[in-house]
Amino acid sequence: MTLDMNNDWWRGAVIYQIYPRSYQDTNGDGIGDLGGITQRLPYVASLGVDAIWISPFFTSPMKDFGYDVSDYCDVDPMFGTLSDFDLLVETAHAHGVRVMIDLVLSHSSDQHPWFVESRASRDNPKADWYVWADPKLDGTPPTNWLSIFGGSAWQWDARREQYYLHNFLTSQPDLNFHNPDVQDALLDVVRFWLERGVDGFRLDTINFYVHDKELRSNPGLPVDQRDDRIAPRVNPYNHQDHLYDKNQPENIAFLERFRALLDEYPGKTAVGEVGDAQRGLEIMGEYTAGDNRVHMCYSFEMLSGKQPEADKVAQIMADVDDKAPEGWACWAYSNHDVVRHATRWDLTPAAQRAFTTLMMCLRGSVCIYQGEELGLPEADVAFEDLQDPYGIEFWPEFKGRDGCRTPMVWEKSNQNGGFTEGTPWLPVSSEHVNMCVAVQEEDPGALIHHYRRAIAFRHAHSALRQGDHDGVKHTGTVVHFQRSDGDETLFIAINLSGEPAVIDAPEGDWHQVGQELGSAAPGPDGKLHLGPWQPALALKK
Numbered sequence: 001m002t003l004d005m006n007n008d009w010w011r012g013a014v015i016y017q018i019y020p021r022s023y024q025d026t027n028g029d030g031i032g033d034l035g036g037i038t039q040r041l042p043y044v045a046s047l048g049v050d051a052i053w054i055s056p057f058f059t060s061p062m063k064d065f066g067y068d069v070s071d072y073c074d075v076d077p078m079f080g081t082l083s084d085f086d087l088l089v090e091t092a093h094a095h096g097v098r099v100m101i102d103l104v105l106s107h108s109s110d111q112h113p114w115f116v117e118s119r120a121s122r123d124n125p126k127a128d129w130y131v132w133a134d135p136k137l138d139g140t141p142p143t144n145w146l147s148i149f150g151g152s153a154w155q156w157d158a159r160r161e162q163y164y165l166h167n168f169l170t171s172q173p174d175l176n177f178h179n180p181d182v183q184d185a186l187l188d189v190v191r192f193w194l195e196r197g198v199d200g201f202r203l204d205t206i207n208f209y210v211h212d213k214e215l216r217s218n219p220g221l222p223v224d225q226r227d228d229r230i231a232p233r234v235n236p237y238n239h240q241d242h243l244y245d246k247n248q249p250e251n252i253a254f255l256e257r258f259r260a261l262l263d264e265y266p267g268k269t270a271v272g273e274v275g276d277a278q279r280g281l282e283i284m285g286e287y288t289a290g291d292n293r294v295h296m297c298y299s300f301e302m303l304s305g306k307q308p309e310a311d312k313v314a315q316i317m318a319d320v321d322d323k324a325p326e327g328w329a330c331w332a333y334s335n336h337d338v339v340r341h342a343t344r345w346d347l348t349p350a351a352q353r354a355f356t357t358l359m360m361c362l363r364g365s366v367c368i369y370q371g372e373e374l375g376l377p378e379a380d381v382a383f384e385d386l387q388d389p390y391g392i393e394f395w396p397e398f399k400g401r402d403g404c405r406t407p408m409v410w411e412k413s414n415q416n417g418g419f420t421e422g423t424p425w426l427p428v429s430s431e432h433v434n435m436c437v438a439v440q441e442e443d444p445g446a447l448i449h450h451y452r453r454a455i456a457f458r459h460a461h462s463a464l465r466q467g468d469h470d471g472v473k474h475t476g477t478v479v480h481f482q483r484s485d486g487d488e489t490l491f492i493a494i495n496l497s498g499e500p501a502v503i504d505a506p507e508g509d510w511h512q513v514g515q516e517l518g519s520a521a522p523g524p525d526g527k528l529h530l531g532p533w534q535p536a537l538a539l540k541k
Helices: 034-039 041-047 082-094 113-118 180-195 251-262 280-288 310-323 349-361 389-394 437-441 447-460 462-466
Strands: 014-018 051-054 071-075 098-103 154-157 162-165 200-203 269-273 296-298 329-331 365-369 473-475 478-485 488-495 501-504 510-513 527-530 535-540
Touching: 014 041, 014 447, 034 041, 034 082, 041 082, 041 447, 071 082, 071 180, 082 098, 098 180, 180 251, 251 269, 251 280, 280 296, 280 310, 310 473, 310 478, 349 365, 349 447, 349 488, 349 535, 437 447, 447 462, 462 478, 462 488, 473 501, 478 501, 488 527, 527 535
Parallel strands: 014 051, 014 365, 051 098, 098 200, 200 269, 269 296, 296 329, 329 365
Antiparallel strands: 154 162, 473 478, 478 488, 488 535, 501 527, 510 535
16 A cells, blocks of 8 residues: 555544554553554554554653653653654555654653753753743742642742743643744754654644743633533633633744644644633634644544534534634544543444444544544543542542553453553453454444444545535434535435434435445435434435
8 A cells, every 4th residue: 555645635534543552562561562553553554544643652751641751752662662663654654554643742741851951940041941930929829820630730849949830740841932942942853753754743732832921810710611621520620711821822823833844844734632621613713724834623522521412513513614614623532531432422332333424424534542443432440550640639530531541452362352461551441352353353243344434435535535514404313414525515414313313305316325334315205214323325416
């Protein structure tokens, strides 16, 4: 296989997220590694995806499992070496799969040499590389900003007798993007990986890069306006309107510098993670507008706790059309930070198929998370087995992210599902082992085959990959819309309900497609009679 040389390959792409600690272990230490990803690339390619996104594998003390970087330009030994990464890229490209990596630019580890130097004094060359501030007169932090991981976003440092900002763990100090030297250093990191052949980046917490230079405190949020999509309900982070600790207008200038660098390397792309419950779609619209910022933004609208019914899906897509008319979304139901959607939405196998079909038909690009194609539910991880500091902090009301991060299951040959010959860093769910890849490959009716068919259906129609839509609507429990690109127009209707539904067939001359996805044909009365969770897919003649 060869790579598609279209520079706009990202538009409508299907991206497969790999959490490297949990994908495949090759050396028996119980932790997945880059060699394991390389070993499993034939499987990844068999799904038909366009690219993989690999969560952080950089050198790190692993306080937040790689999202606390101590060397941006090297591989942590637990994952392998730079040579292992080079082989991974080469092998992926040979299989027609592009490689995107997760860049954590908003903050580093407190063990990064930059921070070690910065905290040493107030007058060293990197003294202003992080966000430092004097206390208030009474010794309290300079603002009321809160950390997503709980408590104040400010940590006292006795060396400088100042506070430093950390939007996440205290061991993850925020870099100061108001300093142009910091921006230059981070863009050098981007260039380092572009030179190694990566095809793009997932930008972690893209809207957290820049803080309010005046250090103004956030206003409070009334109870009825609080939203738990970004932080769990029990976290007081939700009690603020985050006007000043993130989402600052100066961020646009940095993103334009970032995009200009990417454009020096044809065919490279970026998807930004927008972590904001109040203005997420507006920010997505700002960050993806035109052709000089990021290509796509990863939105939280489909990562909600409640299963989106037909009216909600229609509203989300209408909001995108309204708030991000020039933008390009990247949709996901699951990732390494949220409860797996099979459990979060309490989906039956038929419902999982319907939502998969829907995702592959929506305007935008798509991220699917490892194991999602198997329909894996959230794993139950006992408190004594927890690794995630987030879950340990808020247990038991919030159990953290370990339940979605347990190892991938490949076969039933051992209790670890073929992930490792050692002791896995998180226990492998026995329920997952019975849903492993090898078992599903042998079952023609298994979910994995539906994912392959749905991805192939998307790739077969340019209208689904890159076309416009006529506005997503709903009739009762049925979502319906048309997608068009050039001479191709597709009609899509999906019943997001466990009960039958009837809607009018589209006007004009159409023929049924997508029979492999269970597509319904119009009845003799000219209407579409949809069974529970059934789609109707038609191509205009």
